[in-house]
Amino acid sequence: MVSVLLIAEHDGRDLNPSTARCVSCAASFAGNAVDIAVFAEHGQDVAEQAAALEGVRRILLIDRPENAPPLAAVLAPQVAALAADYSHVLGPSTTFGKDLMPRVAALLGVGQLSDIMAAETPYRFERPIYAGNAIVDVEADPQTKLVATVRTASYPQAVTGGSAQIEARSLNIDLPQHTRFVELRTDADTSRPDLQAAARVVSGGRGVGSADNFALIYALADALGAAVGASRAAVDAGYVANDLQVGQTGKIIAPELYVAVGISGAIQHLTGIKDAGTIVAINKDEEAPIFEVADIGLVADLFTAVAELTDALKR
Amino acid sequence: MKLPDIMKAKKKPLDTVALADLGVEAESQFKITNTGPPPERQKGVMVADIAGLVSELKKKGLVDG
Ligand SMILES: Cc1cc2nc3c(=O)[nH]c(=O)nc-3n(C[C@H](O)[C@H](O)[C@H](O)COP(=O)(O)OP(=O)(O)OC[C@H]3O[C@@H](n4cnc5c(N)ncnc54)[C@H](O)[C@@H]3O)c2cc1C
Numbered sequence: 001m002v003s004v005l006l007i008a009e010h011d012g013r014d015l016n017p018s019t020a021r022c023v024s025c026a027a028s029f030a031g032n033a034v035d036i037a038v039f040a041e042h043g044q045d046v047a048e049q050a051a052a053l054e055g056v057r058r059i060l061l062i063d064r065p066e067n068a069p070p071l072a073a074v075l076a077p078q079v080a081a082l083a084a085d086y087s088h089v090l091g092p093s094t095t096f097g098k099d100l101m102p103r104v105a106a107l108l109g110v111g112q113l114s115d116i117m118a119a120e121t122p123y124r125f126e127r128p129i130y131a132g133n134a135i136v137d138v139e140a141d142p143q144t145k146l147v148a149t150v151r152t153a154s155y156p157q158a159v160t161g162g163s164a165q166i167e168a169r170s171l172n173i174d175l176p177q178h179t180r181f182v183e184l185r186t187d188a189d190t191s192r193p194d195l196q197a198a199a200r201v202v203s204g205g206r207g208v209g210s211a212d213n214f215a216l217i218y219a220l221a222d223a224l225g226a227a228v229g230a231s232r233a234a235v236d237a238g239y240v241a242n243d244l245q246v247g248q249t250g251k252i253i254a255p256e257l258y259v260a261v262g263i264s265g266a267i268q269h270l271t272g273i274k275d276a277g278t279i280v281a282i283n284k285d286e287e288a289p290i291f292e293v294a295d296i297g298l299v300a301d302l303f304t305a306v307a308e309l310t311d312a313l314k315r
Numbered sequence: 316m317k318l319p320d321i322m323k324a325k326k327k328p329l330d331t332v333a334l335a336d337l338g339v340e341a342e343s344q345f346k347i348t349n350t351g352p353p354p355e356r357q358k359g360v361m362v363a364d365i366a367g368l369v370s371e372l373k374k375k376g377l378v379d380g
Contacts, residue, residue: 111344128353137349144344224378257377274356278375280368295359296371308365313378 002122003033005060005086007079008050009096012040012068015049017197018092020157025150026090027055027158029119035060036164037082039075041068047166054162060169069181070096076103081171083108083145088122093149093252094196105147112147113140117154127151131248132271152196153254153275195244198227200257201276203246205269206233207262207283207302214239216306217261223313224257231263247272262302265290282306 004026009016019036026034035058036050047061060082066074079100083089089104091097093115105112118126123140128151140146195201202224204217214228221228229246230239246253248268254275261282263269270293273279281294284301291297298305334341362368372378 113345124348129350132353135351135353136347139346139348141344146344257372274353278372278377279356279359280372291361292358293356295375296368297359297361298364298368299361300364305365309368312365312369 001033002030002088003086004030004035004088004090005079005082006034006036007075007089007091007097007100008036008038008046009070009092009094010038010040010043010046010049012042013045015046016092016094016096016194017157018094018097018152019050020053021152021155022090022092022150023053023055023158024155025116025119026088028155029122030088032057035086037062037079039067039070039078041065043067044166051164051166052160052162053158053164054160055158056162056164059164059166061166062169062171064170066175069184070100071179071181072099072103073176073179075100076107077173077175078171079104080107081173082169083147086145088146088148090116091149092152094152097149101147101149108145108147110145110147112149113138114149115151116148117151122146131268132252132274133267151252153252192221193225193227195227195229195246196251196253198253199255200224200226200259201229201246201253201255202226202259202261203229203231203244203263204234204239204261205231205263206237208234208239209262211239213303216303216310220259220261220306220310220313223310224259226257226259227255229253231266231269260290260294261306263290264288265293282309 006022006026008019034056036056037060038047039062040046043061043063047059051059091101102112115127116125123142125138126135129136202217202221204214208214230244232245235242235245248271252272256277258273258276259280265288278295280296281290282298282302282305286299
């Protein structure tokens with residue numbers, strides 16, 4: 001019997017949209033045999049958000065103080081213990097899932113299938129290789145438990161309206177003591193939407209020219225209610241922090257709207273935005289490769305165009 | 316790396332161990348059955364100015380109006 005245990009990603013308050021995307025993937029091959037595990041401290045709110053996702057059978061809430069920070073080393077043995085009742089264990093291919101799922105696979109003594117982008121059957125999948133430049137069909141052994149990450153950009157969020165039951169679970173296992181959460185230090189701006197989850201993203205590239213000039217990008221992002229991203233060149237030049245990088249070695253995202261400003265459109269950057277709904281490009285070079293993939297292109301100097309667009313949107 | 320070092324390295328003992336002796340199973344649980352190109356994105360429209368850009372965004376329902 002195919003049944004999926006899906007590990008919820010959340011920040012203790014809100015369920016991350018990556019979970020709703022994973023539900024779409026799981027439901028595509030497992031019908032309604034999809035349970036979500038919420039590891040948290042005081043996780044009732046998060047569990048209720050998960051329970052509202054259409055297509056979910058049950059929420060398992062594992063509520064204990066050690067589960068407050070999402071530490072892969074602490075969560076993995078708990079996931080491995082819960083996995084006994086399931087044929088599939090899924091997590092998102094976000095930083096959270098990429099951290100956690102390999103440990104789960106190792107504890108279960110199986111391999112991990114990464115970045116599911118389509119499921120033909122419960123044991124036949126498509127996944128990207130070479131940074132998305134080729135797609136392979138992979139067949140997994142049905143006799144072996146399948147631990148996998150879901151390429152969240154390939155799936156829409158499951159809709160809400162469901163009402164799965166929430167079951168509190170206590171797992172009688174010793175948690176590792178060798179790793180503990182100390183402190184989170186971040187200069188990330190938490191007042192803005194999260195890049196990996198945002199429905200709209202405005203990214204700046206080398207063309208923006210300086211960290212100060214990025215104010216233009218932030219202003220446009222605010223007018224659109226968008227998160228801010230960047231090309232690697234902009235990150236390497238120190239215009240913005242490297243967690244804003246979009247692309248092969250940054251974040252792979254699928255917002256409904258992606259605005260690329262002063263970005264040439266290198267293949268490694270395009271890898272990160274292939275599944276965006278609408279791509280808008282603003283670049284002064286009409287030959288820039290970004291225009292080959294843009295749904296809407298504007299050849300213009302960004303310093304005038306971005307300010308003008310921001311004004312037009314505010315009106 | 317210099318050539319003499321490479322020559323010296325060639326003299327190092329090289330043990331061959333049979334996989335069976337290691338007591339591990341080399342079978343993969345995964346099989347690749349096909350490799351193909353990814354779907355391509357199509358080229359879209361070029362607009363002449365900000366007004367054109369905003370009107371395209373409106374057409375797609377991405378901004379109000
Ligand atoms: C292994 C590997 C991994 C990589 N991973 C990533 C990745 O994850 N993400 C990523 O982004 N890159 C990645 N890269 C780097 C990538 O190859 C490019 O170098 C990078 O994306 C270029 O960034 P850019 O478009 O901002 O800069 P450029 O290529 O320099 O482009 C700048 C653009 O700005 C335009 N411009 C300049 N001034 C203006 C102006 N005033 N108005 C309008 N337009 C202007 C120019 O016409 C140009 O098109 C990777 C490379 C390698 C080798």
